[in-house]
Amino acid sequence: MxxxxxxxxxxxxxxxxxxxxxxxxxxxxxxxxxxxxxxxxxxxxxxxxxxxxxxxxxxxxxxxxxxxxxxxxxxxxxxxxxxxxxxxxxxxxxxxxxxxxxxxxxxxxxxxxxxxxxxxxxxxxxxxxxxxxxxxxxxxxxxxxxxxxxxxxxxxxxxxxxxxxxxxxxxxxxxxxxxxxxxxxxxDEPCEPAPTERVQLLEQQIAALTRQVEAMSKALPADQRAEGGEADLFAERKSGAER
Missing domain, CATH: 2.160.10.10 (Hexapeptide repeat proteins)
Structure with missing residues (x-):
């Protein structure tokens, strides 16, 4: 005992x-x-x-x-x-x-x-x-x-x-x-894989959007890029989509 x-x-x-x-x-x-x-x-x-x-x-x-x-x-x-x-x-x-x-x-x-x-x-x-x-x-x-x-x-x-x-x-x-x-x-580690996978997916989407913005920026004339042409281009695309 x-x-x-x-x-x-x-x-x-x-x-x-x-x-x-x-x-x-x-x-x-x-x-x-x-x-x-x-x-x-x-x-x-x-x-x-x-x-x-x-x-x-x-x-x-x-x-x-x-x-x-x-x-x-x-x-x-x-x-x-x-x-x-x-x-x-x-x-x-x-x-x-x-x-x-x-x-x-x-x-x-x-x-x-x-x-x-x-x-x-x-x-x-x-x-x-x-x-x-x-x-x-x-x-x-x-x-x-x-x-x-x-x-x-x-x-x-x-x-x-x-x-x-x-x-x-x-x-x-x-x-x-x-x-x-x-x-x-x-x-000591994430106990559920789903949140990690979601974060990875969001990071991939952000990287893709960043590449699109860089590509559109390069397509603009130099003077428009200097004057903030990226914002104008986004505004034009948005108004076109609304129409």
Whole structure:
């Protein structure tokens, strides 16, 4: 048991460079919340629901993290900072990282449908701060949910999801999948190719227009070029087009 605790603390330290020792990690809100959830989940499985809720509410008061006792959580789960909500039927795999203000939410409970209502996060998932993952969907292994994304559809393995409603960045997985990306969002390069392609297209159009202006300028007599003939030529062409 001691070895498992040390292994867990080391896994947290690998994802968070700020602590100077394992003792410091032990007082992290996310670590305390996970430890209390283990107790609450054991009570929940024993059908001691009231006592499980007591532990749950004490944990929420202490850490500002609300993990329903029914949630199933794997090894090396790390909540970096607090204000996170994890629903009853949520399932979380191994080595998952969640940042602050994340919700693993459920479908509308007033529709009378029970069963699986909350998402499943597979191994190695990273959920950025402020993200909302809603409904009984599956987030594939090593997927990244960017900050403030709202995810309501299945997420493929290795995908990076951004935006509202969240969409994949369409970056090839082999280019971006690393052991760990803070906040689930690659920041050292553009994470979406479309804006880059658009900028390149605009630069090509500007270059073509520049060549046209230079060609028209060379076609004018020298005196007109000196007197601003380019502007007159554009004015004449514009008035002709209007006619």
């Amino acid at each position: 001691f070895d498992r605790l040390v292994s867990y603390l080391d896994s947290v330290r690998a994802r968070d460079p700020s602590p100077r020792s394992r003792w410091e990690i032990l007082i992290y809100p996310g670590v305390i919340a996970l430890g209390l959830h283990r107790v609450a989940h054991w009570l929940y499985e024993a059908e001691l629901f009231f006592f499980a809720r007591v532990v749950n509410h004490f944990s929420r008061f202490l850490t500002a993290i609300d993990i329903h006792p029914g949630a199933i959580i794997g090894r090396n789960f790390f909540i970096d900072h607090g204000f996170t909500v994890i629903g009853e039927t949520a399932e979380i795999g191994d080595n998952v990282t969640i940042y602050q203000c994340v919700t693993l939410g459920g479908t509308n409970p007033t529709n009378g449908k029970g069963g699986k209502r909350h998402p499943t996060l597979m191994d190695g998932v990273i959920v950025g701060s402020g993200a909302q993952v809603i409904g009984p969907i599956t987030v594939g292994e090593r997927a990244r949910i960017g900050a403030n994304a709202v995810v309501t559809d299945e997420v493929p393995e290795g995908a990076t999801m951004i935006g509202l409603k969240a969409r994949s960045t369409l970056v090839p997985a082999e280019d971006w999948i690393r052991e760990f990306i803070p906040y689930g969002t690659p920041c």
